[in-house]
Amino acid sequence: MIDTNSSVDRLTVTARRIEEEVSKVIVGQEGTLRGVMICLLCGGHALLEGVPGLGKTMLVRTLAATLDLQHSRIQFTPDLMPGDIVGTNILAEDEDGQRRLTFRPGPVFANLVLADEINRATPKTQSALLEAMQERNVSVGNATHRLPEPFFVLATQNPIEMEGTYPLPEAQLDRFFFKLRVGYPSQQEMVEILQRTTSPESPRVERVADAAWLLQAQALVREVPIASYVMEYAVRLTMSTHPDQPTATPMVQKYLRYGASPRAAQTLVLAAKTAALLDGRYNVSYEDIRQVARPALRHRIITNLDAELAAVTTDDIIDELLARLPEERA
Numbered sequence: 001m002i003d004t005n006s007s008v009d010r011l012t013v014t015a016r017r018i019e020e021e022v023s024k025v026i027v028g029q030e031g032t033l034r035g036v037m038i039c040l041l042c043g044g045h046a047l048l049e050g051v052p053g054l055g056k057t058m059l060v061r062t063l064a065a066t067l068d069l070q071h072s073r074i075q076f077t078p079d080l081m082p083g084d085i086v087g088t089n090i091l092a093e094d095e096d097g098q099r100r101l102t103f104r105p106g107p108v109f110a111n112l113v114l115a116d117e118i119n120r121a122t123p124k125t126q127s128a129l130l131e132a133m134q135e136r137n138v139s140v141g142n143a144t145h146r147l148p149e150p151f152f153v154l155a156t157q158n159p160i161e162m163e164g165t166y167p168l169p170e171a172q173l174d175r176f177f178f179k180l181r182v183g184y185p186s187q188q189e190m191v192e193i194l195q196r197t198t199s200p201e202s203p204r205v206e207r208v209a210d211a212a213w214l215l216q217a218q219a220l221v222r223e224v225p226i227a228s229y230v231m232e233y234a235v236r237l238t239m240s241t242h243p244d245q246p247t248a249t250p251m252v253q254k255y256l257r258y259g260a261s262p263r264a265a266q267t268l269v270l271a272a273k274t275a276a277l278l279d280g281r282y283n284v285s286y287e288d289i290r291q292v293a294r295p296a297l298r299h300r301i302i303t304n305l306d307a308e309l310a311a312v313t314t315d316d317i318i319d320e321l322l323a324r325l326p327e328e329r330a
Contacts (some may be wrong), residue, residue, distance in 0.1 A: 011217050012280045014209050018066050022203040025062045027196065028189040030239075035152065035180040035295050036063065038274045043218045044177025044267070045133050045153040047118075047299065052185060059182075060114045068210035069111035070148065074129070076121035082128035086138040087145070106180070108132050111148055111211060115155035119166050129153070130172045150214050169255055170302060178271070179299035201285045224273040226284040233327055234268040235291050240321055241301050251320045256308035260300040267296040286327050294318055 019033055026033065032048065036059070039046040048059070064071040074085060082174075087106035091099055108129065115129055132138050133153050137146045139234065155176070157168070173179070185193060196203060240247040242259030252259075273289035279288075297312040 007216075007220050008277060008280065008282050011041075011220055013083075013278055015278055017208045018063070021066045021208055022059065022062045024203040024205055025196075026059050027192045028185050029059065032059065032180050032182050034278070035178050036294065037278065038271050039154075039177045040071060040152055040214065041217050041221055041274045042177060042267075042270045043150065043276070044270070045155070045175065047173070047176040047179045048154065048156045048182055049159060049179060050156075050182030057114065057116055057156060060112075060156070062205055064112050066208045067112065067204045067214070068207050069214075071112035071114070072107040072110040073114040073116060074089070074107050075116050076118050076125070078120060078122060078238050080121045082125055085125065085128045086132060087140060096183075100194065104143060105145070106138075107163070108138065109145075109147060110249055111152065112149055113151075113153045113221070115153055117158060118155040118156040120170060121166065122171065123166055126166065126168060126172065129155075130168075130175050131177075134175050140187070150211055158229060166222070168257075173299045174263055177267055178295035180182050180295050181298075183203070196200065197309050213328050221270065221274050221277060222286060224276060224282060226269060226273060229328065230272075230284050230286060230289065231269060233325075234272070235265050235323060237289065237293065237325055238262070238265040238268065239299075240325055241297065241317075247325070249317075249320050249324050251312065251317045253305055255312050255317060256301055257304045258302040264297055264300045268292060271296055293322060 015037055019030075019037065022033055023030075036046050036048075040063075061073075074080075083106065085106050085108050087104050087109065090104050091100040092102040113129075118126060128138075132147060136149075136151055137144050139145075150165050150200050180203070205293050236247060237246050238260050240249065240259075241252060241256065241264075242248060243253045245259075268289055269284075270290035272284045275288045276282070294315055297318050301314050301317065303312065303314060303317075307317075
């Protein structure tokens, strides 16, 4: 049985130290960093979207530097093959001079994997990584190889409107715990970025946590109690994204083709539990659900042509849902 008070305090203090260390390098982006921390503590994968040059890759590298974890980076390009990610069997000679097939692991065999510009690779190559994310193992030939624990993928992608990108299919997007949008820095943040990046010395970060702490934190997240009425709110929020449901709002009925999957409700609950812990609380509130709704749902609801013509985004629809959906069941 987990010692609740000390465990919550230890998780909160360590998580804040990680965020402080990352903030030595990354200016602003507090919301993005908190979203990545929630994914990490839930054991889920994160998709970061933004135009080039906003520090997405640097954020991931800095986070890896604060964690005593094995990490790797995969640069996705149009010519990248599935074997370049998961590994391949090679013909090697053993000590007795006999030749046999030996598995050579790919860069996906790490605790923290940075998948840089994932939507620049072909769908076949994207699927190789996304299958590993879902199954936590890879199959090469007739053998199945287990990935290390913990296993966490941070993928970056450019907006799909940019040239040379391959949109991720909806079923594969659903495997990401959060989709986080990386915004442009303010004028003041830009000045701070220039001061840090053009000075003779670069900021250094310290290691704060390791794999054992992370696995214990992930277990603690699932121990957090959630009241039945708060869980029902998460379920109703998920169900209300479906146009054929009686609780669907006018924007949902007009602009959505498909609503969120059951995995979205699981994400809402787990992420809300983590948000409560990071706030130093051992209980989940309605506000915790609302806090994580955008990154949990935005990639799991599918808009129609009317939404595209009216420039209505998934975030607009989620905001309307949150404004209209009552906390208590009517």
